[in-house]
Structures are given as structure tokens and as C-alpha cells.
Amino acid sequence: MLGLFNYWLAIIIILIGFYGVIAKRNLLKQAIALGLFQTGVFLFYVSMGVVQDNGVSGVVPIWTDAEKTGPFDNPLPHVLMLTAIVVSVSTLAVAVAIIVNIKRKYGTIEEDEILDIDRGER
Amino acid sequence: MGEFESEFMRALIEHLPVVVVILPLFGGLLALFTGMIQRGGGLVAWLWSLTITAAILACASLLLWQVQVGGHEVVYRLGSWPEQWGIVYVVDALNAYVIFTVALLGFLATLYAKTSVEAEIAHDRHHQFYSVWLLAIAGLLGISVTGDAFNVYVLLEISSLTVYTLIALGGERDRRALVASLKYLILGSIGATFILLGIGYMLMLTGTLNMADMHDQLVQMHARGELAHNRTVLVGFAFLMVGLCLKMALFPLHLWLPNAYTYAPSAVSVLIASTATKVGVYMTFRFVFTIWGGVYDTSEDMYFLALLACAGIVLSSVSAIQQFDAKRVLAYSSVGQLAYIVLGFSLVNEPGVIASVIHIFNHAVVKGGMFMALGAVCLRTGGTSVEHLQGLGRRMPLTMAAFTLGGFGLIGVPMTAGFVSKWFLVEGAMQEGLWAIAAVVLLGGLLALIYIWRLVEIIWLRPPLDPKLVIKEAPLTMLIPMWILIGTSIAFGIDATWTAESAQAAARVILEGAQP
Numbered sequence: 001m002l003g004l005f006n007y008w009l010a011i012i013i014i015l016i017g018f019y020g021v022i023a024k025r026n027l028l029k030q031a032i033a034l035g036l037f038q039t040g041v042f043l044f045y046v047s048m049g050v051v052q053d054n055g056v057s058g059v060v061p062i063w064t065d066a067e068k069t070g071p072f073d074n075p076l077p078h079v080l081m082l083t084a085i086v087v088s089v090s091t092l093a094v095a096v097a098i099i100v101n102i103k104r105k106y107g108t109i110e111e112d113e114i115l116d117i118d119r120g121e122r
Numbered sequence: 123m124g125e126f127e128s129e130f131m132r133a134l135i136e137h138l139p140v141v142v143v144i145l146p147l148f149g150g151l152l153a154l155f156t157g158m159i160q161r162g163g164g165l166v167a168w169l170w171s172l173t174i175t176a177a178i179l180a181c182a183s184l185l186l187w188q189v190q191v192g193g194h195e196v197v198y199r200l201g202s203w204p205e206q207w208g209i210v211y212v213v214d215a216l217n218a219y220v221i222f223t224v225a226l227l228g229f230l231a232t233l234y235a236k237t238s239v240e241a242e243i244a245h246d247r248h249h250q251f252y253s254v255w256l257l258a259i260a261g262l263l264g265i266s267v268t269g270d271a272f273n274v275y276v277l278l279e280i281s282s283l284t285v286y287t288l289i290a291l292g293g294e295r296d297r298r299a300l301v302a303s304l305k306y307l308i309l310g311s312i313g314a315t316f317i318l319l320g321i322g323y324m325l326m327l328t329g330t331l332n333m334a335d336m337h338d339q340l341v342q343m344h345a346r347g348e349l350a351h352n353r354t355v356l357v358g359f360a361f362l363m364v365g366l367c368l369k370m371a372l373f374p375l376h377l378w379l380p381n382a383y384t385y386a387p388s389a390v391s392v393l394i395a396s397t398a399t400k401v402g403v404y405m406t407f408r409f410v411f412t413i414w415g416g417v418y419d420t421s422e423d424m425y426f427l428a429l430l431a432c433a434g435i436v437l438s439s440v441s442a443i444q445q446f447d448a449k450r451v452l453a454y455s456s457v458g459q460l461a462y463i464v465l466g467f468s469l470v471n472e473p474g475v476i477a478s479v480i481h482i483f484n485h486a487v488v489k490g491g492m493f494m495a496l497g498a499v500c501l502r503t504g505g506t507s508v509e510h511l512q513g514l515g516r517r518m519p520l521t522m523a524a525f526t527l528g529g530f531g532l533i534g535v536p537m538t539a540g541f542v543s544k545w546f547l548v549e550g551a552m553q554e555g556l557w558a559i560a561a562v563v564l565l566g567g568l569l570a571l572i573y574i575w576r577l578v579e580i581i582w583l584r585p586p587l588d589p590k591l592v593i594k595e596a597p598l599t600m601l602i603p604m605w606i607l608i609g610t611s612i613a614f615g616i617d618a619t620w621t622a623e624s625a626q627a628a629a630r631v632i633l634e635g636a637q638p
Binding site for chain 1: 279304308
């Protein structure tokens with residue numbers, strides 16, 4: 001069970017983020033929760049890169065002065081998540097840009113107030 | 123000179139799969155610099171985009187010709203890395219068809235965009251608009267051409283982020299576009315992250331990201347019996363399907379679509395209505411049939427998808443009947459038409475999948491044309507609600523004729539492309555003995571008749587609200603692409619040989635993976 005600790009944590013973070021997106025009324029909080037949701041996925045991917053070969057733990061595959069032998073941890077998920085982090089940051093940037101414009105046009109960033117304004121216009 | 127040209131052509135043809143993505147990527151980057159030539163970009167930005175999208179259409183046509191005439195798939199290894207280590211672009215019969223559709227619609231939408239963007243987007247921003255526009259096209263084409271699962275996610279996010287931005291640009295005219303774009307952003311990001319999770323589970327299971335290699339690994343594991351009660355398989359598939367259904371706007375995950383299509387700028391509506399969701403369907407083909415095909419028994423999931431698709435057809439058409447804005451009618455109609463496409467491939471037999479693939483092209487062409495017509499209405503009258511449309515038939519006859527013919531395509535009137543798709547769909551349902559599904563398809567056509575006829579009656583048979591108002595016909599840069607698209611839908615409705623044969627080749631590619 002303790003070996004799966006990372007995965008439990010990843011799922012908990014994903015669910016907290018997902019809850020935030022659904023339950024929060026403030027648009028900025030929803031954007032932050034979305035970022036949290038994606039962070040849980042990063043932890044999930046990175047955890048799968050760990051290598052255990054007959055009880056010998058994997059070594060980080062980075063050049064140092066010391067000689068390195070033995071099983072190396074898989075760097076591929078780390079590389080993939082670098083890209084995914086960039087995607088997450090870009091999404092947050094676009095979301096915040098849209099929220100700034102919403103604040104300019106509506107005067108509020110609370111979702112229920114925006115819905116009321118839109119309905120009131122009809 | 124002749125030798126240089128043939129060297130260039132040979133190199134070009136060798137690198138076609140990646141050129142299709144690089145052109146709009148760098149074209150979009152360079153489009154920003156047109157702002158230095160003319161303040162705000164303006165005509166120069168549009169001409170640059172038109173050149174790039176014309177070049178892309180030429181490359182996509184060449185690729186399609188290569189695959190159809192050559193009869194084999196085109197494989198391109200980026201950086202010459204072999205399959206297991208690098209990213210591979212694969213173009214087979216299904217791919218080439220989708221790439222051609224996206225390239226064609228991209229070019230015609232860019233041609234159309236000139237007057238529409240001048241009217242709806244601030245004049246100091248055109249270079250930025252066309253830059254994001256070309257990047258969106260790059261993302262969509264990239265998804266269609268790649269053979270690597272994670273690359274699909276990256277390009278999916280490129281196309282999604284740019285589309286969110288493009289939709290939000292409609293906020294200058296109507297601030298509800300901003301809320302619509304943010305809703306789409308949040309829902310779309312959740313969907314894309316679910317796809318990422320699904321890809322993660324498959325990476326854990328097979329150790330590779332290359333789609334063909336993943337399929338081989340899964341086949342070997344299936345032969346060894348390791349997949350029988352494997353929870354990783356189930357969870358990975360579940361996450362992927364939920365994410366893909368959101369991108370495909372399958373009921374009930376379609377809630378982002380009506381607002382996003384309605385409040386976006388007209389040119390953006392044309393582009394996204396015809397391409398973005400179709401590319402989502404293509405991704406589903408790749409994941410469900412190419413990777414999981416023949417390995418995982420998907421019949422129960424297909425049954426569930428068919429159920430959701432039927433619900434989507436009926437409920438979206440009923441919603442479409444009640445709308446007061448023509449763009450909203452078309453948006454709900456799109457949800458219904460996409461549900462037809464999903465229904466087609468959920469039958470997993472040849473006519474069903476042919477219907478699905480053919481409808482990708484047919485619907486892209488019809489919806490593109492109809493949104494172009496509505497954009498012209500918006501340009502001349504300032505809006506697309508039923509008050510704006512009333513009595514417009516006499517004052518904008520060419521535009522409204524295109525709209526009406528497109529509407530007939532949606533209903534599935536014989537001699538339009540929509541009829542061909544519905545024919546194959548009903549044939550597929552009958553082959554499985556599913557009379558209920560055939561009935562739902564015909565019911566959908568009937569409901570489409572109601573909401574199209576409602577609009578046709580308002581346009582042609584009612585007197586205009588303000589008879590003294592002078593309204594001119596749409597400009598040529600709008601009329602030409604509009605009629606090219608509607609003409610294509612009629613032409614392929616009368617003689618569907620080329621689309622049917624292409625769809626059949628694509629269907630064979632899809633189904634040969636699906637046989638266990």
C-alpha cells in the first residue's frame with residue numbers, strides 16, 4: 001500500500017481540483033482549481049517513471065562525476081510532463097486573460113452574478 | 123533549373139506529412155509581423171493567411187492523391203528516429219481524407235474571413251487574429267496527421283487553446299462570447315486532461331506511445347491472456363472515452379457547444395463548426411479502432427455510445443426547433459449531426475462506418491456553407507436572430523438560397539450530400555437488425571425538417587419588418603466560398619462516387635483493426 005502512496009496522492013489532488021472546478025462560483029478560483037487538477041495528473045505520470053529491479057531502486061539518469069550503474073529511472077514521463085506543464089500554464093494564461101475581460105465587461109467574476117446579468121438582459 | 127525543381131518537388135513530397143503542420147505553424151508566427159507592414163495587419167495579414175492556407179490545401183491534395191492513387195500509407199519519421207523512440211507521422215486512407223477536409227475548409231474559411239473579420243474584429247488586431255487562426259489550423263492538421271499518442275494530446279491542446287482565444291474575440295461585439303469561451307475552456311481542459319490520463323494508463327500498460335506499436339503490444343498481451351481482467355485497460359479506456367466524448371460534443375457532454383458556436387465571430391464559427399469536432403471524431407477512430415481494435419471487446423461500450431447518440435439526435439433537434447437565433451439553431455443542429463457520426467461508427471459494420479466517415483466531409487461542407495451564409499447576414503443586418511432574418515429572401519437571394527440548400531442537406535433531401543450519409547447509416551442499422559436506430563435516424567430527419575422549414579418560412583415567406591431598409595447582397599469574397607461549399611454538397615449528393623469510395627477505403631482501414 002505504501003508503495004502506491006504517490007498514486008493515492010495523485011488521485012486525491014485530482015479530485016480536489018475537480019471539486020473546485022465544479023463547486024466554486026468565482027471564475028478565478030475555478031481556473032486555479034483546474035491547474036490543481038492538472039497537477040495531480042503530472043504527479044501520476046512522474047510516479048510511473050520509477051523503476052524497481054529485484055528490489056534495487058532506480059537511479060536518476062543525470063550525469064554526475066560519480067560512476068552510475070544499475071537500473072535507471074525512466075525519464076520519458078518526466079519529459080512528457082514538461083510539455084503538459086507548459087500546456088497547463090498556457091491554459092491558465094488564456095483563462096485569466098478571458099477572466100480579466102469578463103471583469104471589464106460584466107463588472108464581476110462571480111459566476112452566479114454573471115448568469116443573472118445575462119438572464120436579466122433577455 | 124529543371125533539375126533543381128524536381129529535387130525540390132521530391133524533397134517536398136517526401137516531407138509532406140510534416141510540411142502540412144509546419145506551414146501553418148510558422149505561417150502563424152510570421153503573421154504577427156504583418157502588423158509591422160500595415161498597422162494592425164489588415165489586408166497584408168489576410169493575404170498572408172490566404173497564401174499559407176492555399177499552400178496547405180495543395181499539400182493536402184497531393185497527400186490525398188499519393189495515398190489514394192498509391193494505395194499505401196505514407197509514413198514519416200520525424201528526425202529519422204525509429205518507431206519505438208521517435209514520433210512518427212502516418213497518413214493512411216482515413217487520415218488523408220480528414221486532412222483534406224480540414225485543409226479545404228481552412229482555405230475557404232480564410233477566403234471568407236476577409237470581410238467578416240474587417241467587420242467584427244478591431245482593426246489594430248488583425249495580425250494577431252490571423253496568427254491565432256493559422257495556429258488553430260496547425261493544431262487541427264497536426265492531430266489528423268500524427269501517429270503518436272502523446273503528440274495527439276499536445277496538438278489537441280494547441281488547437282483547443284487557439285479556438286478558445288478565437289471564440290473570446292467575439293467578446294468585442296457580444297460579451298456573452300467571453301463567458302462561452304471560458305466555459306468551453308474549463309470543460310475542454312477537463313476533457314483533454316482525461317485524455318491525458320487515459321494515455322498515461324496506456325503508457326503504463328504498453329510502455330510505448332507510438333499508436334501502431336501500442337496496438338502490437340496490446341495484441342501480444344491479449345494473446346498471452348494478460349488483458350482478461352486488467353483494470354488498467356478498463357480505466358484507461360474509460361478516461362479516454364469520456365475525454366473524447368467531450369471533444370466530440372456527444373450528449374450529455376455537449377453543453378459547451380451551443381454558446382461557443384453562437385457567440386463566436388462569424389468566420390470563427392465557420393472554421394470550428396466544420397473542423398474542430400470532426401477532428402475529435404477522428405481521434406476517437408484512432409484510439410478505439412486503431413489502438414484498441416481487436417483487443418478489447420468494445421461492443422457494450424458501443425451500445426452505450428449508440429444510446430447516447432440517439433438521445434443526442436432527438437434532444438438536440440428538439441432544442442433547435444425552439445431557438446430564436448439562427449446561429450443557435452445551427453449549433454444545436456451540429457450536436458445532432460455529430461451524434462449521427464457517432465451513431466454510425468458505434469454500429470461497427472461497414473455501412474455504419476462509411477456513413478460516419480462520409481458525414482465528416484458532408485457535414486463539414488454543409489455547416490461551413492450555412493455558417494458562412496449567416497455571417498453574411500450578420501455583416502449586412504447586424505445580427506442573426508429571427509427578426510434579422512425575416513423577409514431576407516428577396517433582399518439577399520444568393521445568400522439565402524445557399525442557406526436553404528444547405529438546410530436541405532441537413533434534412534437529408536435526395537440529391538444532397540446529407541442524403542448519402544443517412545442512406546449508409548440506415549443501411550448499417552438494418553444490417554444489425556436494429557430497426558429502432560433506423561427509426562431514430564428518420565425521426566431526426568423529420569425534426570431537422572421542422573427547424574429548417576421554420577427558418578425557411580421566416581426567410582422567404584414573411585414580409586420584412588422594415589421594408590424601407592436597404593440591404594445589399596453579400597460581398598463576393600463571401601459568396602464564392604459559400605457557393606463552393608454548397609455546390610460541393612449538391613455535387614456529392616448527386617454523384618457520391620468519390621466520397622463513397624474514399625470513405626470505403628477509410629472504413630476498411632478502421633475496421634480491419636476492429637476484427638478480433
